[in-house]
């Protein structure tokens with residue numbers, strides 16, 4: 001008989017307030033669910049959007065969706081993982097049964113909990129309680145806690161030797177950026193690219209554009225502290241729109257002649273989405289929207305932009321089928337097929353999670369990873 005676990009978690013009681021580290025009770029996993037000891041977690045721009053109140057989810061909530069840990073216990077009917085396995089919880093599941101999962105292209109599993117976040121598990125209840133109050137989950141993951149409960153369909157079982165404080169970013173940041181380039185845009189050798197937003201996601205996009213053989217990668221950010229790191233990753237030209245006398249998209253078009261072949265938006269603002277589209281060349285330019293705009297915002301642009309053959313596309317988690325692809329991504333990283341280490345600029349103990357959020361908010365980091373107290377010795 002599995003017991004309730006009492007452990008530490010960072011609770012967001014409301015938006016626009018620091019997280020509070022408190023004791024929570026974590027219920028045992030129900031059928032099809034897995035309880036995980038979280039060892040490390042990255043902080044993503046989406047967590048920040050939610051904490052700033054611009055993207056709505058139910059509160060109080062345990063944030064975090066970029067974690068790595070060890071299976072502590074499994075509920076009934078769980079067959080693909082067992083206690084002690086190393087896993088990455090996935091914000092986008094892969095049920096392998098719905099029409100999206102059965103379609104060879106695309107990855108937007110119909111069991112997702114991202115677009116309409118209820119904060120609850122599939123039976124309509126939560127596994128977290130704090131001071132007698134129900135605490136909501138985030139995207140079925142919630143990784144800013146020593147223990148969490150995740151559905152089996154939202155777990156990637158990964159190589160036991162993978163370093164958790166590195167590979168945690170392979171559950172969101174890296175596949176999101178890589179897939180935007182390899183799957184959604186399909187960046188070709190010799191092409192020109194522009195990347196709006198040089199944070200964690202934008203940096204992963206830059207790495208992948210470079211790996212695809214792009215001849216020019218223009219990076220756009222309002223924080224010039226991002227430029228040296230972006231150049232080290234492969235950006236050839238940096239632009240700060242606030243220092244330009246013309247709209248940044250006009251400058252990008254002038255720099256490239258007709259506009260870029262591929263534009264990526266990794267900020268999460270509708271203005272930068274339009275600027276990205278307007279940076280694309282006629283007759284083949286592709287704009288990929290990766291950033292998450294504020295809840296209920298509307299994207300508005302001149303439809304004449306599309307008539308000459310520009311395309312606007314979007315994707316979540318880089319359109320990778322998450323459970324199929326992410327274990328392989330971890331193995332490829334362990335075999336040194338690519339290097340993600342420059343994407344992690346800071347590591348901190350879990351107790352300093354509010355400082356980690358300040359770093360992200362002030363733009364002083366690419367990714368900060370917080371380390372929870374536990375070790376890998378067992379559940």
Ligand code: PAD
Pocket residue numbers: 043044045046048049172173176196197198199200201202220221222223226241266267268269272289290291292293315316317318360363366
């Ligand atoms: P981040 O905070 O690390 O990076 C955002 C960057 O944008 C920072 O460098 C900012 O300085 C920069 N920025 C802010 N305003 C502007 C502006 N007006 N013009 C140019 N640059 C600006 O966040 P992140 O990289 O973790 O996330 C970026 C977006 O991607 C964010 O909206 C997040 O919600 C989204 C995301 N999408 C997916 C997905 O699957 N589609 C996954 C994860 C994150």
Ligand code: ZN
Pocket residue numbers: 093094095096097098099100101108109110111
């Ligand atoms: Zn599915």
